Amino acid sequence: MPSEQLPNIFELTPLDPKFREAPHQVLDDLRSQCPVYREPAAGTFILTRYADVRATVSDLEMWRDPLRAEAAAVFQRRLAETAVTGEPRAETTSILMLDDPDHARIRQPLARALYARVAKGRANVERIVDSALDRLENEPEFDLMSEFCVPIPIDVIAAILGVDHERLGEFRDWSEGVIQAVNPFRDAAQTEHMERSRAALTDYFTQMLALRRKAPQDDLFSDMTRLQAEGLPISDTELRINLSALLVGGNLTTTDLIGNAVRLLLTHPDELAKLQADPGIINAVVEETLRYDPPVDITSRIASRDIEVGGCPIKTSQSILVSLRGANRDPEMFSDPHRFDVSRKHHPHLAFGGGAHICIGAPLARMEAQVGISRLFNRFPNLRLVDPEEPPAWRMLPFFRGLQHLKVSAH
C-alpha cells in the first residue's frame, strides 16, 4: 500500500480526532496493511504486531538514548533537544533514556529499594484511598479524575519518597510540568512549565537529600542516601533525576489506569457485575484494563545493529516506535481482542513495555489500581456515569491515553 495512505505520526496520537475516538480502527488497519511501517515524516519505524513489539522491547541490546538515533529520526531528535552537552549523560537524564552500563548501575539499586517500599506500603495506599473516598462521601456527583484518580498516585509516591504533606499541591503542579519531557509536540508555554517544574523539583530534592542524610527517616529518600553512604556509586544529581522520574513516570499513568478502568466497568455492566459478585477478581480487572486501554500507547528503542523485523531491514541507529496499544489488541495473540472481558485467563499484555526498561513502577501501579478500584466500588456500589451518552473526554497528550474528566454520581 502506498505510504501516503498510511497514517502519519500525528494521526497516531489523540491530537487527531479519528485516532482519539477510535484508535483501534487506525491501528488494526496499520497492522494488517503494514505492520513494520517506516513513517516518513518522523523518520521512525512503527511496529503494531504483538510478536514484533514483544521481541523488540525484550531485546536487551537495543538502545534507548535518543542521542543515538540517526538525524532523520525527528521524534527522537526533538526529545534529545533539551540534552545538556559537556556533562556525563547519566547526570542529565533519567534511566528512562539511559543505556547500559549507566542504566543498570542506577536502575538496579533503585528498583530494589522501591520494590521493598511497595511491598510494605499496602496499608499506606489503603489509608490514602480511604481518605480520598471520605472527602467524597457527601458529594452526590463529582469528577472522579480530579477528586480521586489524580490525587491518589501523587499522595502515594509522595509518601513513599518522604515528601512533606504540605508540599503536595506544588508537587502536583511540578509533576504535570515535568511530564512535558515526554511530549515531543509541546508548545512554548508547556516547555516553560516543564523547565520551571524541573528547577523547583531539583531544589526541593536537593534539600530533602541533605536533610535525610543528616537524619534518616523511614522513606525512599533515606534508603537511597543510606545506600550512597555505604558505597553505591551514584551521585546526588543522578539520585535527584531518577527520584523525580518516579513522579514523572508514575503519576499521570496510574491516574489514567484507574480512570480508564472505572470508565470501562461503568460502561460494561456485565463485567462490573462479575467484580461485584467476586471481589477476588480485581487483579484480572486491572490486567484486562491494562491490555484493553493501556495508559501509555507507545515506547521506543533504537536499533543498536542492523536487524530484520518481519522481513524488513532496520539499520543501526534507526528509531523504532512500538505500539503497546496495537500489540495488546493483536488478534494473533488475543482472541476477540476488542472485547473487554475480565474473565480472560491469560494476560501477557505489554502495557508496561518489557526487557531492561520494563516499567519500574508496575508493582506500585498495580497495587494502587487494585486498592483504588476495589474500595471505590465498595464505598459506592451504585456508582454510575452522570451522562452515559456523553462521549469520553480523552486528554490530548500524544502517546498517553487518559480522561480529562469523568463525571460520576455516587448514589
Ligand code: HEM
Ligand atoms: C499504569 C501505570 C503505568 C504504566 C502504564 C507505565 C508504563 C510504562 C512504560 C510503557 C514504560 C517504558 C517501558 C519500556 O520502554 O519497555 C515505563 C517505564 C518507566 N516507568 Fe512506568 N508506567 C506506569 C506506572 C509507573 C509508576 C507508578 C512509576 C514510578 C513509581 C513509573 C516509573 C517508570 C520509570 C522510572 C520508567 C523507566 C524505566 C527504565 O527505563 O528502566 N511508572 N512505564
